[in-house]
Amino acid sequence: MADHQRLRIHPMEGEAPPPPTTPLVPPGSSRSEKGVPLHHPPPLPRAMPAAYxxxxxxxxxxxxxxxxxxxxxxxxxxxxxxxxxxxxxxxxQPKLPDYSVDTLRISDLRLNFDMSLYAKFDVKITATNPNKKIGIYYEKGGKLSVWYTNTRLCEGSLPQFYQGHENKTVLNVSLSGQVQSGSTLMNALQQQQQTGRIPLDLKVHAPIAIKLGRLKLMKVRVLGECLLVVDSLSSNNLISIKASNCKFRLKL
Incomplete structure (x- = not known):
């Protein structure tokens, strides 16, 4: 009896072991219903190190x-x-050229039949180059004009010439111009003439080129303005200049 119980409890060597029992898989587990493990997703690639x-x-x-x-x-x-x-x-040691108004003469100042004002002035100015080592080329396009109360009375062209070191050149420039609706302007000039002090504005616009030794540099412009006070505007008479204040500057 004891041997029979022993055989049932401890099977013999030739007897096959009982098949393994499949454990119950709870819901949400990582295994399938047949007990085969599910495939996990591949791991994410590692981030590039900060050193690179x-x-x-x-x-x-x-x-x-x-x-x-x-x-x-x-x-x-x-x-x-x-x-x-x-x-x-x-x-x-460059210096600006200087200009002075020597004489001013009115050749003609009259009203035309169309009530336009015609003016013709003759101006004599002296251009001075104070530089010891710099020459000045006066190029084409230089202008000289006379204004009264922001109205241009007449205008003329400056001549082309070369001015050497420390040189003074006298220029005679003829100016002429015509102003429309000149009756009002003529009346204002006549009233101003009674005071014996007529303000005029003479403007210079001169394109020049600087010469350093044998080198001719780029063109610049001399812009000048002379505030004049004259005693009369009578035609064919030499006008007396009572006051003159001139300022000049260079512009590229």
Whole structure:
């Protein structure tokens, strides 16, 4: 009896073991109903380490380098230009040309039948070049004009010539012009003439080129204005200039 119970409890070596029982899989488990494990999704790729720069950062770095080199180059060019200008200024010591109004004569001042005002002036001016090492070329297109209360009475052309170092040149310029609706202007001039002080504005516009040694530089413009006070506007008479105040400047 004991041997029979022993055989049932402990099977013999030739007897196959009982099949394994399938455990119950609770809902939501990672195994399928047949007990086969489900396939997990592949792992996500690792992020690129921060030690390696991205292509965007590389391109930004190249742009910054280009901008920095461009700024440095521009600054160097400005420094070289400023140094060159400073050296030229110390060597040549440039000065503005000067002008003075010597005489003013009215050849004609009258009202036409269409009530326009015709004026013809003859002006004698002296142009002075005070520079010791700089010559001045007076180019084509120079103008000289006479104004009264913001109205241009007449205008004339300046001659073309070269003015040497420390030279004075006397210029005789003939001016003429016509103003529409001149009756009002003529009445104002006649009333002003009774006071013996008539304000006139003489304007100079002269394109010039500077000569340094044998080098002829680019053109600049001399802009000048002379505020005159004359005693009369009588035709064919030499007018007395009671006051004169002239200012001049260069413009590129």
């Amino acid at each position: 720069p991205t292509p965007h950062k590389r391109s930004s770095s190249c742009c910054c380098k280009c901008i920095c080199w461009t700024i440095i180059l521009v600054v160097l060019l400005l420094i070289i230009f400023a140094a060159s200008v400073g050296i030229l200024y110390l060597v040549f």
